[in-house]
Amino acid sequence: MHYRRFGRTGWNVSEIGYGMWGLAGWTGSDDAESLDALQRAVDLGCNFFDTAWAYGDGRSEQILGKVLRANAGKKLYLATKIPPKNRKWPSRRDFMLDDCYPSDHIEEYVNKSLANLGVEKLDLIQFHTWEDRWLNDERLPRAVEKLRGSGKAEAVGVSVNRWEPCNGIRAVLEGVADAVQVIYNIFDQNPEDALFPICRMKDVAVIARVPFDEGTLTGTLTVDSTWPKGDWRNTYFVPENLKNSVAHAEALRPLVPAGNSMAQMALRFILSNPDVSTIIPGMRKRRNVETNIAAGDQGPLPAALHKQLRAHRWDRNPTSWSQ
Numbered sequence: 001m002h003y004r005r006f007g008r009t010g011w012n013v014s015e016i017g018y019g020m021w022g023l024a025g026w027t028g029s030d031d032a033e034s035l036d037a038l039q040r041a042v043d044l045g046c047n048f049f050d051t052a053w054a055y056g057d058g059r060s061e062q063i064l065g066k067v068l069r070a071n072a073g074k075k076l077y078l079a080t081k082i083p084p085k086n087r088k089w090p091s092r093r094d095f096m097l098d099d100c101y102p103s104d105h106i107e108e109y110v111n112k113s114l115a116n117l118g119v120e121k122l123d124l125i126q127f128h129t130w131e132d133r134w135l136n137d138e139r140l141p142r143a144v145e146k147l148r149g150s151g152k153a154e155a156v157g158v159s160v161n162r163w164e165p166c167n168g169i170r171a172v173l174e175g176v177a178d179a180v181q182v183i184y185n186i187f188d189q190n191p192e193d194a195l196f197p198i199c200r201m202k203d204v205a206v207i208a209r210v211p212f213d214e215g216t217l218t219g220t221l222t223v224d225s226t227w228p229k230g231d232w233r234n235t236y237f238v239p240e241n242l243k244n245s246v247a248h249a250e251a252l253r254p255l256v257p258a259g260n261s262m263a264q265m266a267l268r269f270i271l272s273n274p275d276v277s278t279i280i281p282g283m284r285k286r287r288n289v290e291t292n293i294a295a296g297d298q299g300p301l302p303a304a305l306h307k308q309l310r311a312h313r314w315d316r317n318p319t320s321w322s323q
Helices: 031-043 059-070 103-117 132-136 139-150 169-173 195-202 213-218 239-255 262-271 286-298 303-310
Strands: 003-005 012-014 048-050 077-082 122-127 153-159 179-183 205-209
Touching: 031 059, 031 286, 059 077, 059 103, 077 103, 103 122, 103 139, 122 179, 132 139, 132 169, 139 153, 153 205, 169 195, 179 195, 195 205, 213 239, 213 262, 239 262, 239 303, 262 286, 262 303
Parallel strands: 048 077, 077 122, 122 153, 153 179, 179 205
Antiparallel strands: 003 012
16 A cells, blocks of 8 residues: 655545545445455555435434544544534535534534534544635634634535535635645546646645546446336436446446456646545445556556546536436
8 A cells, every 4th residue: 555645734644545435325335245345455554434414314423433443543634524514415616604514513523423423533534515705604614613713623624515526626726625636537627727736836635536537437338227116326327428428438348457346547747746645435345455556556557548538527517417
């Protein structure tokens, strides 16, 4: 495992972190299997874990709490998120601060996360949705400073909406965010345009989420893929999106280097960017942990292949199904 500096916090975090949405927010999750995968990740050097209260209404946090207690002698960095009060993802421009993050709501869910995780202090607390214009309301910067001063959180971050990386730049520039979580992968390269340079300038950590484009970049989806009733992916991979996503993935297949899967190539593409502090792929099974960390061990892609993949940038705009 290789490690990278997590912005101005100075933490050394594993460049392959662990995204925990799938452990409690998707169908097919099994707690025993999840715990086995998490422990395998710890054993292989993973030390950054990203969860949220919204992942199973605290269940994912509780699972991580068990891992923390089982590895009390190791420094594991835990990041979680405050859900918006209106429980709507993504945020919309007409949502006001009181709809999503009034001060008492922030405090309530920080305390719930602390209890679920069984800790007295969070390494990173993030806003699970974000609108830069909320900073026009002076209550939000005050709430952030209160979080830092309370001793309940070491650092504060924002998780920006899908395909809106610029809607987080103000949080970075005004010192509100110590970390930004953003979608970044072979298709979604647009954070490089403005967000990453500004994060670099302000020494703010970057967490790359959705490295596999919700599964597209694993190369396993087909136009006939289906999911059980109630699975979130049914609302994301609507026919229009599924067809386009599969076509974009198929165009990548000839570029996958020998000995790598498409998913490993996707991770190595992200690792080629030094602005990224850590990547948080979802890993529900032991074999996923091992193959993802193996990709990290191989390091960034050769420059020629990285250049070829840059041509597969796919700029998209938020839609009714892109929550």
